[in-house]
Structures are given as structure tokens and as C-alpha cells.
Amino acid sequence: MRQITTEIRAEARRLLENGQVDLVIGFGQGTLPMHSAPLFVQKAVDVERMIWDSFCENNLARYLREVRKQRIAIVAKGCDARSIVALINEHQLERERLYIIGVPCRGMVDRRIVAGCAPGEVLSVTEQGDEIIAAGESFSLRLPRAEVLYRSCATCTHPNPVLYDVLLGEPVPVWAKDPYVYVRSIEQKSPAERAAYFAAEAQRCIRCYACRQACPMCYCEECFVDHATPRWVESGATASGLQGWQIGRAYHLTGRCVDCGACERACPTEIDLVYLNGKLCKDVHELYGFEAGIKVGELPPLAVFRPDEGPDFGLPAK
């Protein structure tokens, strides 16, 4: 991790000093333990503020829509890079203006799991090999890294960036065999149980839209939920309003979501969005053999028409 931090800083310095980019988007030290924060660096002197660790959890590709006029370098782990590819495919980004600093990712650590294991407030966290050491006023706790990863990271099958201008560090071996193992566990429930589960999850929603705002693919100028004339979705925090919002949000990401989990990480009430989005990713994968953001030029299946589509609008009939 320390080595990658050094390399990120060197690369950012080089790019800013030779005027190749106006802005580098990466991560800096947060103000709390287990929080690394998105960081915008415009001057070479500030590159020392950049870091790379197990808490760089945001999908930085979401910032690219807001800085369209600048030449940008972006630190991209596996999921950020997939989002970039998906955005290029949806004509939201010009590849030429972008310099991708690819970083192989070992999965990000879920601070909520770590905090849940600790007997008190976690005041510092260090990483040692495959262990996370969390400490508070009267405790020190060693946790195996693999057991405290975010749900989306634990099942990630694309930890290495699919697109980059420079790759820092060595590609990591893929640890997950089945990206949908969690989705399958929910699918095993009966339809009534699933409906009750979804209703209970949605009921905690406070409509802060952190899920939407954290998502690289939610770039609409006007979100359907904000549209007032006519109103598509009930405005309030009622069961129908909350479920309507959650279903609408997820559906609009069908075949576009890269399953990064940034939405769930941003959610202040910890709603299981990884299931909701993961289910759609799994359906698209099974119906169309498609995973979003893997290859430039490969369009999302719901955005293309093929005369040889199968009877279920799925894979071509054999």
C-alpha cells in the first residue's frame, strides 16, 4: 500500500509538472479513522496529500461528469475503471482527455464491520499484511482483512483495472469465484420473504439520494424522482414512495451498473442496495452474457437493438 501511495504521488507530480493534466483525482487522508476521502489535486506541491489504503472506497468516476472541460488524471481501482468504460460507452466521457492511473485493488474494508467487532469507539486503524488492527482507548483488535471487506468487494471478480494509461503495482489474483453468491443467497428465499425483505430495507430510506449521488452512472440532468410535472413517484417517505424510488433507481441501472457498491457504502441507513443492483447485474449477465464496463465499444444490451434477438429479448436464438 505504501509503495502504491509513493507511486501515485510520483505519477501525479509528473503529470501536473509537465502540464499533461489540469487536475488529478485521487484519495487523501480523511479526518476519521477508516475514512479516506476523495481528493482533487491541482498543484504539484499538493501531491504529498495523496494516499492509497484499504479505505479508498468511493467510486471516483462519479466526479468525471462535473469536470468535463478539464484534462484529468484519475486514480482508478477495478470498479472505477469499469465505470469509466461504461461512461465512455454512453458517450459521457472523452477518452483522450482522461489519463487513467490504474491501481489493482485488494478490496476495500467495511468500516461498519470493523466498528461492529470493536468493544468501543475505534480511534485508529493500521494494516499489517493480511490483517487490520483496530484500536480504541482500552482495546486492540486484529481482524483478517478478507473477513472485513465490503459485501461488493468480497464478491468482486474484476479487481484489476480493465482500462488504464499506467498500472501501478502488480495485478492481483481474483479471489471471488462467483460474483453473485450473495444475490443467490437472497434468491433462495420465497417470493413473499423477498418482498418482505425489500419492503423492510426500503422503509429505512430517508431519500437523501446519497446512493444516486455516489453513483457514476446516475448522471441524468434531471432524475426521474425530481420530476414534478408530472410527478412519477410519490414524494414522501411512505412505503410506496420509498419503494418506488428504490425500484426506479435500480431499474435505470440495469445493464449499466458495474456492481461497485458505492451506493450502499454511501447509504446512511445501510440499505441492502448490493442485492438490489446485484440481482439486476446477474439477470443481465445470464440473459445477455453481458457485464457492464468491461470493454470500450461494447454497448449495454438495453441500449441496442439486434434483429437476431431471442424470443425473450435475450441471447440470440440458436
Next chain:
Amino acid sequence: MTKKTIAKKDINAFVEQLLRDYTVYAPAREANYVTFRQVASPEEVVWDCLVTRKPPKDLFFPQTETLFVYAETADGLQVQPPEGVKRDRILWGIRPCDLQALSVQDSVFDTKDASDTYFMDKRRNTTLVGIGCNQPLSTCFCTSVGGGPFKKEGTDLFLTDIGDAYLAEAFTPKGKLLLGKGSFKVATKADLKAAEDAEAAALKRLPTPIDLEATKQHLDKMIDSPFWDEVQATCIGCGVCTFLCPVCHCFDIVDEGTASCGVRVRNWDTCQYCIYSLEASGHNPRPTQRERVRQRLMHKFNYELANQNVVGCVGCGRCVQLCPVNLDIRQILGGIGAAK
């Protein structure tokens, strides 16, 4: 003021008694976190959570509140207001920061010119049982903004953890009434000393006050400051900081239904959303996140002081803990003095 103590072993029986006479809201588990909700038994109450995920503000100012139901009938337009609070309520375990926030809300919803019937109905019919914070978290900064871990203003009954017992101080008739419902003893000098020690120890863990007047004066000159460009760069424009803020109180009124029948509701709204300030013409006076982030700080540390003589932040630290990109209001406040 009446000062009594109640042994910790007797506290569940006390809550049990309260549940017979009141609807009780307390910090309790919901999914993987603790938040204020109605409890049905004392066992549900979580005692060691200082900062609940959501503040108790929605118990007075719900996220969505029906103002009235309307319907066009043969006899003309019928308007039906909702039923008010039917059973007296207890808000159990409210912390001093959230109490202070409630007093700011009072200054908005209950003024000389207008009193909000919906808010005041709940406020009047609720007894507030406060509890002090022996071990403030690293994200707590109540003392920076005029509060304190044992500030009792506004409570009916206030509890201080003194080891094996709680010191209970009743400040109002509503609070005194509760003291008759549990096994309380008269507080001894040693009990009062233990409470003082707890407060002194808690204060040591908290930061020093910031100069709110100086902050306000700096902000007076900062409407066009490049400071906001820097601060807002990574803000993603969600509503976490404002919706989880115990002070924030903006709302939007919407008619759900048709012209002939429906419900008029009031929903939480936030200055962080693009559509908050979007006008019917299409013009938006706060077109980018820069103006929205600035608005949040200006309202809390300038406008609210100027208009209501209260500060719009109580230092609970929820926005610090839960901002998806770790935009830390303490850091922003620190930067205001140095900004141009």
C-alpha cells in the same frame, strides 16, 4: 429542582412503569445501527449509544407529515386535518446536543408570529428525559458550539450516570411526575459529587469553544470567497448532512393526488439538492454545489445567528460520521477564519 437517584438495577422496572402510561421512544436497534424509535419493552432500550444514527427530530417534525386530506364532495370541498397525539409520549434518552437542536427547532416552529400546530402538538404532549454523555466520541464537538455533554436546558428529567445509579434531576412538573413512578431515593452529597466528576471528565475529552461571533463576521465577507470552490470540490450533493442534522428543518409542501382529492404533505427538504432552489422559470439562484455547500454553512453559522440569535449546529457529529466523502464540518469551520 428535585434531585434523586435511581439504582441501575431498578431502571428497567421504571421504564416498564412508564410504558404503561406513555408511548415511549428511545434509542433502540434498527437493522445494524441504533436510532430513536418506539419501544415496547425496557430491554429494547440501548444505553451506550451516544449518537444515534438519526436524531429524534422526526418525532416532532416527521420526514413526511400529512397536513390534511382533501376531497371534493357533493357538499363542496371537505378538508380533514390529521388526528393529533392521543397518548402522552416520552422521549427517553435524548442527549444534550439533540436537546439543544430541539430548542433551535422551537425558535423556528414556535414564534411570536406563528406557531406550527403539528409540531407543537407533539412537543406539548412529550416529556423529555435527557441523559448526559460521560464518554463523548471523537466526533463530538458540542462544546465548540455552545453546548455541553451535561447541558440540561429544555429537559423535563435529566439523568447522569454515576456508576451503579443515575442521578435524576426534575426541572418541570412533567419531570417531577415521572419521579413518582420509580424507586427513587434522595440524592446524597456523594451522588452529586460523582455527577460533577463525571461532567468534569467528559469535558476534558471535548474540544475548546470556537469563536462563533468571529466566525459569523468572517462569513459576512465570504459570499464570493474562493474558499467555497475548494471546500465543495468533492461534495456529491446528497442530503446526508442535512437530513441527519438534528437542527436542519427545511421542508417542501406537496399535494399528493389530484385537484379533486388527495393529501397535502410536508416533506423534509434540503438546500443540498439542485431542485431546492430551482424556480418555476428554470432559473436556479444556487446553480452549483458551491452555492449549496456555502448555504449550509452560512445558514448554520451566520443567518441563524443573525435572525434568531441561535447557532444552527449543535456539534453532534452525525454529518462528520456519515458524509459519504468525509467532508468534515469541523475542518470547514477551521478553514473559515483563514479564508480570504
